[in-house]
Amino acid sequence: MGYRLNVDGDSKIELKEDALTQVQFLSVTPKSGNARATDFGMGVKIWGKINFSLGAELEDSTVTMANWAITPSDQAACYRKAVLQVIAAGQVVREYTFPNAFVVGYDEELDDENGVGKFCLHIRQKKDLNPKVELKGGFEASE
Amino acid sequence: MALHVDINDPKISIEPESTRSVELKVDIPEDSHARTKDVGITMIIKGKIMADAGEVGKPADSTAKLLEWSKIPAEKKEAYRNVVVKVQSGAINTRMYQLPNAYIVDYYEDFNDQEGTGLFTLVLKQMKNKLSGVMISGGFTD
Secondary structure, X not given: OEEEXXXXXXXXXXXXXXXXXXXXXXXXXXXXXXXXXXXXEEEEEEEEEEOOXXXXXXXXXXXXXHHHHOOOOOOHHXXXXXXXXXXXXXXXXXXXXXXXXXXXXXXXXXXXXXXXXXXXXXXXXXXXXXXXOEEEOOEEOOO | OEEEEEEEOOOEEEOOOOEEEEEEEEEOOXXXXXXXXXXXXXXXXXXXXXXXXXXXXXXXOOHHHHHHHHOOOOOOHHHOEXXXXXXXXXXXXXXXXXXXXXXXXXXXXXXXXXOOOEEEEEEEEEOHHHHHHOEEEOOEOO
């Protein structure tokens, strides 16, 4: 099972099967509610590896991702369109589209034991624009 | 993979033999409706506290200087320092982090009777009104 992440913007973020290791879709409301709450957040958490490119030939998308995470809230660039695909057996099992995603949390760790680093990105759709989130799946994957 | 930790004004260089891992965390409040200004940028550096078997009285690493930094009170200028961390692998700089106004949130030193070396944990944060000074780069050669 492979995962592909595409984030639009001035500097695109493209991460594929070789980097991404785990994804989680979250649709969460406050735990203390008495009934279904209007206040709900939709997003994904994505885990992956920080692969360095031998000879620095390829651009490292994770650097762009880390810089997205520190973009201040007063700039338009902190909201981006993110598309995440879960692919298995030639099929797109899930395709999540967040047209106005922002970073809630970003974490990266590099150490002297694993050889490559790892990251965790948590993004969420801007809450008032939740209806724009698209959840699709069950169609043929492109190569 | 080698980690170079350089702290400036006043200077502390932690030897790559001593450093073990670096973690960078960027967080906004978990329940936010949209991107906020309340951003926290945290860096956690872990490494070994070693002894020099060759020469008695000479420290094997500069970790003791971290302990000195951790006890500097907030009133002093030296509480805030310029921290540069470089991660090098296969002659590539995978990451270079620059936190120009970092202060210590927590500093731990752990010792036990199994490891043979101690372990330090340095938790740093960039001063919140200077978040724009944080630089993250990577994928370049020296």
